[in-house]
Structure formats: C-alpha cells, structure tokens
Amino acid sequence: MYRAQVRVRYFEKKAYDLFLQNLVKGTSHLAIGQEAIAAGVAAALRPDDYVFATYRGHAHAILRGAPMAAVLAELLGRQSGLMAGKGGSMHLTYAAGNFLGSYAIVGAHLTIANGAAWSARYRGTDQVAVAFFGDGATNIGAFHEALNLAATWKLPVLFICENNLYMEYTPIATVTAVARPAADRASAYGLAPIVVDGNDADAVYEVALAAVARARSGEGPSLVEAVTYRHGGHSRADPGKYRPDEEVAEWLAKDPLPRYRERLLASGANPAVLDRIEAEAHDEVEQASLAAQGAPLADPAELERQVFADGGATWRR
Amino acid sequence: MATLTQVATRTVTYREAVALGLAQEMGRDPTVVLIGEDVAAAGGVFKATAGLLERFGPERVRDTPISEQAILGAAMGAAMTGLRPVAELMFADFLSVAHDIVANQVAKARYMTNGQLSVPLVVRFGNGAGLRFGAQHSQSVESWLMAVPGLKVVVPSTPADVVGLLAAAVRDDDPVMFLEEKALYPMNGEVPSGEHVDQLGVARVRRHGKDATIVSLGTMVHRSLEAAAQLATEGVECEVVDLRSLVPLDVTTVAASVTKTGRMFTVEENPRLCGWGAELASIIGEECFYDLDAPVRRITSPHVPVPAAGSLEDAMLPSAERVADVVRRALG
Ligand SMILES: Cc1ncc(C[n+]2csc(CCOP(=O)(O)OP(=O)(O)O)c2C)c(N)n1
Numbered sequence: 290m291y292r293a294q295v296r297v298r299y300f301e302k303k304a305y306d307l308f309l310q311n312l313v314k315g316t317s318h319l320a321i322g323q324e325a326i327a328a329g330v331a332a333a334l335r336p337d338d339y340v341f342a343t344y345r346g347h348a349h350a351i352l353r354g355a356p357m358a359a360v361l362a363e364l365l366g367r368q369s370g371l372m373a374g375k376g377g378s379m380h381l382t383y384a385a386g387n388f389l390g391s392y393a394i395v396g397a398h399l400t401i402a403n404g405a406a407w408s409a410r411y412r413g414t415d416q417v418a419v420a421f422f423g424d425g426a427t428n429i430g431a432f433h434e435a436l437n438l439a440a441t442w443k444l445p446v447l448f449i450c451e452n453n454l455y456m457e458y459t460p461i462a463t464v465t466a467v468a469r470p471a472a473d474r475a476s477a478y479g480l481a482p483i484v485v486d487g488n489d490a491d492a493v494y495e496v497a498l499a500a501v502a503r504a505r506s507g508e509g510p511s512l513v514e515a516v517t518y519r520h521g522g523h524s525r526a527d528p529g530k531y532r533p534d535e536e537v538a539e540w541l542a543k544d545p546l547p548r549y550r551e552r553l554l555a556s557g558a559n560p561a562v563l564d565r566i567e568a569e570a571h572d573e574v575e576q577a578s579l580a581a582q583g584a585p586l587a588d589p590a591e592l593e594r595q596v597f598a599d600g601g602a603t604w605r606r
Numbered sequence: 607m608a609t610l611t612q613v614a615t616r617t618v619t620y621r622e623a624v625a626l627g628l629a630q631e632m633g634r635d636p637t638v639v640l641i642g643e644d645v646a647a648a649g650g651v652f653k654a655t656a657g658l659l660e661r662f663g664p665e666r667v668r669d670t671p672i673s674e675q676a677i678l679g680a681a682m683g684a685a686m687t688g689l690r691p692v693a694e695l696m697f698a699d700f701l702s703v704a705h706d707i708v709a710n711q712v713a714k715a716r717y718m719t720n721g722q723l724s725v726p727l728v729v730r731f732g733n734g735a736g737l738r739f740g741a742q743h744s745q746s747v748e749s750w751l752m753a754v755p756g757l758k759v760v761v762p763s764t765p766a767d768v769v770g771l772l773a774a775a776v777r778d779d780d781p782v783m784f785l786e787e788k789a790l791y792p793m794n795g796e797v798p799s800g801e802h803v804d805q806l807g808v809a810r811v812r813r814h815g816k817d818a819t820i821v822s823l824g825t826m827v828h829r830s831l832e833a834a835a836q837l838a839t840e841g842v843e844c845e846v847v848d849l850r851s852l853v854p855l856d857v858t859t860v861a862a863s864v865t866k867t868g869r870m871f872t873v874e875e876n877p878r879l880c881g882w883g884a885e886l887a888s889i890i891g892e893e894c895f896y897d898l899d900a901p902v903r904r905i906t907s908p909h910v911p912v913p914a915a916g917s918l919e920d921a922m923l924p925s926a927e928r929v930a931d932v933v934r935r936a937l938g
C-alpha cells in the first residue's frame with residue numbers, strides 16, 4: 290500500500306508540473322493528500338471487481354492498472370492516451386482493469402455502479418462494484434436514489450465518500466443538514482454509519498475489507514465516509530485560498546505518506562526497501578512522462594470514431 | 607379448407623406487441639432483463655408488460671422505486687457488464703428527470719472511452735399526446751433525444767413494428783430510445799407469428815404515390831395515411847413514408863421518394879421548433895434541391911405546451927384534415 294500511495298503521489302505531482310508547463314490543457318483534479326483512500330480500497334479488491342470514480346480519478350485509474358504513460362498521454366491530448374484523447378482527465382477509463390470510468394456529473398455514477406453490481410449478481414459471480422465520490426455528491430438526488438435502490442435490492446456495492454471537507458470552494462459543512470455528509474445519511478437507507486480516517490491506508494483497508502466481505506456474501510451495500518483533505522485546490526485553476534492557513538497546516542501534518550512510511554519503519558521495515566519503492570515510482574513516472582510528451586497529438590481522424598458500435602459516427606443512410 | 611391455411615400472422619394490439627416483443631427476446635437471450643416502475647407485478651401502467659413477471663420471474667422482471675436516475679443508471683451499469691437491459695421510463699416526459707443519465711452518461715460512454723465501454727440497452731417510453739393527460743404527460747420527446755449524439759431513436763407506428771423494431775433494438779449494441787406512442791396502444795394489427803426481427807434505420811413507404819411525399823412518424827403516420835386517402839379521392843396521389851427511426855435516419859428512402867414526387871411535407875407531432883422535420887427538410891433542401899418543385903412544408907403542432915382539454919389538444923395535433931388541406935393548397 291505504500292507503493293500505491295507513492296505511485297499516485299508522484300504521478301499527481303508530475304501531472305501538476307506538466308500543467309505548470311502549460312502542457313496539460315483543460316481542467317484536472319488531483320488527489321494529492323487523498324492517496325490513502327485509493328490505496329486502502331484498491332488493496333481490498335479483486336482484479337475482477339468493478340470500480341467507478343469521479344473526475345478526481347487519476348489515482349483510481351492507476352491503481353486499477355491503467356499504464357501511467359497512457360494516462361499522462363490522455364491528459365496531454367495524445368493519440369496514445371488511454372482514450373485516444375476523447376475523454377481527457379475527467380473521464381479516465383480502463384476497462385481492461387474493470388475500471389469502468391470517471392464521471393464528471395456529480396453523483397451519476399453511483400447509480401451506474403449499482404447496475405454493475407446488479408449484473409454481477411444476476412450473472413452469478415461474486416464481483417463487487419465500488420463507487421468513489423466526494424462529500425459534495427451526498428447532496429445530489431442521484432446519491433439518494435442510488436443508496437435506496439442498492440439497499441432495497443441488496444446490491445454488492447461499496448459507496449466510498451472521499452470527504453475532503455469541501456465541494457469546489459464551499460465548505461461542505463455550510464451546505465449540509467448533518468455533520469457527517471455521508472455517514473449521517475446511512476440510517477435513512479438502513480445502513481450502518483461508517484466513518485474512517487481517510488489519511489490512514491491501513492484503516493481504510495480494514496473498513497473496505499469488511500464492506501467487500503459483506504457485499505460478496507450477499508448482505509448488501511455499505512456506505513463509507515473516509516475523511517481526508519486535498520493539499521491543493523479543487524482543480525488546477527484553483528489556488529485554494531478560501532481555506533484557512535491553520536486548517537491547511539493541520540492537515541499537511543497529517544499527510545498520509547510520511548505517516549505511512551513512519552509506521553512501516555516503526556514496525557521494522559528496511560528503509561532501503563522504502564527508498565527503492567520511491568525510486569521505482571519516480572522512474573515509472575519519469576518514463577511515462579517522456580513517453581507521453583513524445584507521443585503524437587490525437588489524430589483528427591479519431592473525431593468521428595466510436596460514437597456507435599460500428600466504430601463510426603454515421604447517423605443516416 | 608380452413609385447416610389447410612397456413613396462419614402466418616396474428617392480430618394483437620400495439621400494447622400487447624410490446625410484451626410479445628420483449629417475451630420473444632427474453633426467451634431467446636437470458637441476458638435480457640426488464641426494469642421500471644410498476645412493470646412487474648402490475649404489468650406496467652400502460653399494461654404493456656403484462657405477463658412477463660409470471661413468465662420470466664422476479665430476477666428478470668423487476669419493479670423499481672420512483673427513481674428515474676437510478677433506473678437508467680442501473681440499466682447502464684448492467685449493460686456495460688454483460689446484460690442487455692430494457693428499462694421502462696413510463697411517461698416520456700419523465701426523461702427530463704433522468705436526462706443526465708441518458709444524455710451525459712449512456713450516450714457518451716462509448717465515445718469518451720474510445721470504445722472501451724459498450725452500452726447495449728433499450729429505454730422504453732410512453733410517448734406523445736392524444737389522451738387528454740395535459741402538459742407533463744403528453745409530450746413527444748423524439749426531438750430531444752435525436753439531438754444527442756450516440757443515441758438511436760426509434761418510433762414504431764404499428765404492432766408489427768413494435769415487435770420487430772423492439773427485437774432489433776434489444777439486439778443492437780448501441781443504446782436505443784424506443785418511443786411507444788401512447789395513443790396507439792389500443793390499435794390492432796397483424797404481427798408475424800414466428801420470430802420477428804426488423805432492422806433499425808429503414809423507413810417504410812406505407813402508400814405509394816407520384817404527386818407528393820408525406821414523411822411522418824408514429825401516430826402521425828396514420829393521420830398522414832388518412833389524409834392521403836382523402837386526397838386520392840380528389841385525384842392527388844401521395845406517397846407516405848413512415849420514418850420508423852430518427853437515428854439512424856433513412857434519408858435514402860425519403861430522397862428517392864422526393865426525387866419522384868418533387869414535393870415534400872413532414873407531419874410531426876412535436877412542437878414546431880427543432881422538430882425532426884426541420885433536420886430532414888434541411889437535408890432534402892441541400893441534397894435534392896433540383897428535384898423539388900416547391901419548398902418543403904412542415905406540418906407540426908404549434909409551439910405550445912400540450913393542453914389538457916380535448917378541444918384544445920385536438921386543435922394542437924396535426925389532423926388528417928389539416929394535412930390534406932396543406933397538401934391540397936400547396937399543390938393547388
Ligand atoms: C451535477 C453537477 N453539478 C455541479 C458540478 C460542478 N462541480 C464539479 S466538482 C464540484 C464539487 C464536488 O465536490 P465533492 O463532491 O466534494 O468532490 P471533490 O471535488 O471535493 O472531490 C462541483 C460542484 C458538476 N460537475 N456536476
């Protein structure tokens with residue numbers, strides 16, 4: 290799990306660097322500070338489980354096996370991008386790793402994760418589906434529709450709220466009727482209120498493991514609120530100035546990476562091994578970045594491909 | 607002698623044809639499942655899915671809460687992972703509360719993922735006016751759907767087309783919006799008695815004629831045919847084309863007819879602005895300009911919400927008389 294967190298951190302830093310060099314256009318939303326949730330849940334899943342994420346989805350894509358070079362190439366609008374440039378940062382999808390998409394309309398994918406979970410059960414597999422989403426998503430209708438359907442149909446699905454205390458710029462507490470935006474809604478759907486330290490990968494892993502076991506054994510969905518903090522702004526355009534300095538400092542002190550490294554060392558891990566994990570992640574990111582930057586731009590011929598199942602965009606005969 | 611006659615068709619209502627088509631496909635393919643509000647135990651508010659729960663069981667025919675986003679989201683997630691779901695949205699007007707799932711999610715999944723995801727689902731809607739249900743239960747939403755890249759849009763006008771096009775929709779690997787015309791649910795018609803599978807994107811010439819082409823869809827096909835019958839008694843021979851689907855759009859059949867007749871009229875139930883006829887008129891204007899003897903004329907509902915009172919709704923919808931009148935005067 291340390292490796293997973295380091296890989297994500299280094300990847301996101303590189304994405305930010307490329308943005309500062311004006312190579313990444315459009316928008317992108319980084320998970321720096323939130324890596325422990327992605328790493329902890331990913332470690333609890335099987336390769337055949339389904340994962341759905343939001344526009345803040347680089348971490349989840351990478352941890353489901355999406356090659357970093359293809360993800361960066363997608364951010365850079367290259368032909369070798371994960372979706373040949375048609376999706377961009379907010380729509381990363383890696384079906385080969387059952388990473389069934391990143392969704393940029395808040396809340397919608399919770400309903401879609403239900404469908405994957407329903408299908409798994411219908412087909413007689415014990416796969417589970419996981420939907421990651423932000424605290425802001427708990428106030429949209431789709432969240433409530435999805436929770437109610439999952440609970441009534443007892444679907445094998447995990448709803449993981451990455452509560453980073455803010456929607457875009459507004460503190461979630463100022464726009465939500467309850468203190469814990471996800472957990473305090475759980476009882477409305479007959480679910481247990483689960484809150485976990487989202488900056489502690491081990492804690493997240495334990496909670497996810499239990500939720501996965503519950504889902505696989507047919508007992509239904511779980512709603513998990515993992516409390517965390519993003520180190521940067523909401524998106525690349527946001528310096529995050531609306532957050533009090535003390536708050537930011539307090540959370541930087543709780544950075545999941547050094548914390549995890551210290552824990553490993555305290556439990557007897559060899560520092561050289563940890564150093565090597567970091568060096569390998571660093572090399573992986575550098576190589577991916579070089580490959581992505583060297584790749585040709587998305588081919589305009591892609592424009593009218595893959596609208597329909599015949600591979601094209603023909604709407605008439 | 608009757609015993610020697612091969613029964614090739616049977617008569618069913620448009621409403622029964624829905625269940626017939628679904629049963630045909632569910633019987634053939636265990637990945638076909640049906641969800642929606644009241645579709646299972648109650649057999650649907652339009653009674654179009656009666657008997658399917660009894661035949662296929664509660665795992666395949668499921669009632670849902672009143673959660674249009676959750677219904678279509680579940681259908682989408684299931685379609686992405688190996689099933690071929692059919693979701694009923696009840697009144698087509700309810701599309702508006704789930705339009706995110708249709709327009710942003712279902713329609714774009716394949717493109718945004720460069721073909722990594724496939725969403726072979728069918729959404730069934732009770733579409734259109736004529737039943738005095740008022741403005742929020744009577745709209746024709748085909749033009750809303752036609753405007754979104756990535757969707758196929760089908761509107762059957764007969765029981766046989768309900769079965770054949772529904773079967774084709776279920777087998778199609780793209781998301782298909784299947785608009786059942788509420789006003790046609792009681793209509794009787796012949797349906798082939800064996801397995802019946804049609805083709806999406808192929809229009810039908812319902813009546814041949816040399817003087818004018820009337821292009822229509824769904825309920826309006828029947829009004830167009832009535833108008834054509836009236837005009838025939840006056841010596842005007844109209845060709846009536848039933849588009850059957852808006853995406854794919856069968857321009858070939860329409861253009862061939864217009865080339866022959868030199869005149870095109872569209873008969874559309876939708877409000878005037880951005881109706882499908884506007885698109886078709888522009889295509890025919892671009893591609894058949896020199897075959898046209900006169901501008902394309904569109905006969906649509908006025909640009910108003912659908913009123914409830916019978917006298918008002920009747921005045922709103924294109925009638926056979928109005929169609930005949932417009933054609934008659936244009937050919938004057
Ligand atoms: C339906 C919808 N409304 C608004 C937006 C604009 N928007 C994008 S991200 C965002 C904030 C979401 O906050 P949260 O769910 O907490 O996720 P976070 O970005 O903090 O991870 C908003 C309002 C959107 N994408 N979709």
Ligand SMILES: [Mg+2]
Pocket residue numbers: 423424425451452453454455456457
């Ligand atoms: Mg947030």
